[in-house]
Amino acid sequence: MSRIEVVAPNFKKRLSGVTSTIIQLVPLQARMLGIATLGPGLPESLPKIRWWQVPLLLKRPQSGRKRIWHARRNVEMLAGLVLKAIFRAPLLLVFTSASQRRHKRWTRFLIRRMDGVIATSRKTAAYLTVPNTVVMHGIDTVKFAPPPDRDAAVEAVGLERVRNYVGCFGRVRHQKGTDLFVDAMIGLLPSRPGWSAVIAGRATAQHAAFEQELKARVATAGLSERILFVGEHSDIARWYKALALFVAPQRWEGFGLTPLEAMATGVPVVAADVGAFSELIEEGVTGQVIPRDDLAAMTKAAGRLMDDDVKRDAAGRASLERASKLFALQGEAEAIGAFYQKVWSTG
Structure with missing residues (x-):
């Protein structure tokens, strides 16, 4: 505890975008400074403090400066505020906001x-x-x-080598625009025999009927063999390697990493203008940004x-x-580290 200068709380057990961010960033940050996570739903490989160690936050680390409590949710901001204001813990409170609404x-x-x-x-x-x-x-x-051999990458996930694949990855639900992607593919694939589509992601119980309706729509169009629902995969990076094009059809998004995951794999992206997509994609160079909820444009x-x-x-390159x-994730970790230094210098 004496070496821990930053605490990254994670108070949500279920995997989410915030949790995924912590899982990816903390190992890189740990190479630069003393950092530990706190909370459930995180791999044991991450540096962490246990709940019984929380009272030790009332003392400064051996560096003598205040610890940073880096929250990413309201409940985590509140916990840090209680520790600081009520229990007088020597903390500096940092919050990362991804929301795009008032x-x-x-x-x-x-805040x-x-x-x-x-x-x-x-x-x-x-x-x-x-x-x-920012x-x-x-x-x-x-x-x-990018894979050394895209044809081999296609075969590695059990797809047909003779086709090009366009993908849409993420939770299967209305908010994610999965229905827009399905309707676009129903319109495009019949005249493009060399292409098929892949939808990777889980439909929770609440959205199971939505997924079933989409599958029925695909079957009615006679495209069940070419618009594939492959479910959720922990090795999703392998599926990106099989793609020639990626579509991000979301109706709403806080930030949205799927276009970046595709781009890093050398795959061009068509994305709705939500989240940070317009800041990730270079219009007409790496892909295209289209109006939200616009099937015709997609x-x-x-x-x-x-x-x-x-x-x-060319767009893939x-x-x-x-x-x-x-x-690059390393750049994000370094930028956050620089921000911590700024907070320390003023706090």
Whole structure:
């Protein structure tokens, strides 16, 4: 505990985008400073403190400076505030905001009491009423990387080598726009025999009927062998390697990592203008950003790239370069580290 200078709480047991961020970032941050996680739902391989050690946060670490409590949810901001204001723990409170909507009064109350605030995109920053620093999410460019042989990558996940594949990955639900992707593929695939589509992701019990309706729609179109629902996969990086094009059809997103995962794999992206997508994609170079909830625009943009091998390949190369240069996970960890130094210097 004496060497821990940053605590990254995770108070949600179920896997979420926030939890995934912590899992990816903390090992890199641990190479730069003393950091530990606190809470359930995290791999045992991460540095962590246990609940019985929380009282030790009332003492400063051996460096003598205050610890940083880096929250990413309201409940974590509240816990840090209670420790600092009621129990007088020597803490500096940092919050990362990914939301792109006006915060509720309670959230604004908590944010105003933070010592430093990070926004994950310029769009997110626009909804904050306090000074903040933009640090965009990064991607593991070792895990998500182009395959040496895309045909072999296609075979490795059990797909047919003779086809090109366009993918849509993420939870299967209305918010994620899975129905828009299905309808676009129903419109595009009949005239493009060399292409098939892959939908990877889980439909929770609440959204099972939605998934079944989509499968029925595909069957009615006679495309059950070409629009594939492959379920949830822990090795999703292998599935990106099998793709020639990726579509992100979300109706709403806080940030959204799937376009970055595709780009880092050398796959061009057609994405709705939600989350940080317009800040990730270089329009007309690495892919195209289309209006939210616009099926016609999605179908047109995807079809254009499906039909132009030269343009698609060039966009794939540009995607890889952009993701590697601007959105490597190491860069995010370093930017957060620099922000911590700024907070320490003023707190």
